[in-house]
Amino acid sequence: MSLKSVVAAAVAAVVFAGAAYAEGAKIMVHDQYARVSAKASKSGAAFMEIMNMASEADQLIAARSDVAKRVELHTHMESGDGIMKMMHVEEGFAIPAGGMHKLQRGGDHVMFMGLNQSLEHGDTVKVTLVFQNAGEVEIEIPVDLERKPAEGGHMDHSSHSN
Numbered sequence: 001m002s003l004k005s006v007v008a009a010a011v012a013a014v015v016f017a018g019a020a021y022a023e024g025a026k027i028m029v030h031d032q033y034a035r036v037s038a039k040a041s042k043s044g045a046a047f048m049e050i051m052n053m054a055s056e057a058d059q060l061i062a063a064r065s066d067v068a069k070r071v072e073l074h075t076h077m078e079s080g081d082g083i084m085k086m087m088h089v090e091e092g093f094a095i096p097a098g099g100m101h102k103l104q105r106g107g108d109h110v111m112f113m114g115l116n117q118s119l120e121h122g123d124t125v126k127v128t129l130v131f132q133n134a135g136e137v138e139i140e141i142p143v144d145l146e147r148k149p150a151e152g153g154h155m156d157h158s159s160h161s162n
Helices: 003-016
Strands: 027-035 043-052 058-064 068-078 084-088 093-095 100-103 109-115 124-131 135-142
Touching (some): 043 135, 058 068
Antiparallel strands (some): 058 093, 058 124
16 A cells, blocks of 8 residues: 555545434534533533535434433523523524534533533543434534633523533
8 A cells, every 4th residue: 555545544534533424314523522611510511513415404403312311402692791601592503505513612512411420531422413304313422621612701501400
């Protein structure tokens, strides 16, 4: 095998590492990770990029996991006093045709409330994402407690009950 072939194979492996695909539905999830803010937290969150390779828009309408008593789709909104508050987004998140939607810290995310177990760095969380058109997509999300947020900001988690 030539050096060029080895490099091409390595690049392909890195590009698709951690990616999840919906069979026949053209949904791809990558760069997913989950975290808690502190070891004793009763809540956590997951972040990822969701790509819709289909020719029609889709909607992420729910998420499920055995890791928590409740799993919801959330976003952050400024409360008017400069404090960011999380809120449940019942309608979910639009994923445009041929486009992507990023779930990230300080923005849209999957929220785990009432954790059934602690989330330790290196663990893996199984999550089912439910799309309006694509149906269910099962993914595995690594717990990464060391990743730094892309954006800072003060978030108020006081509205979450466990």
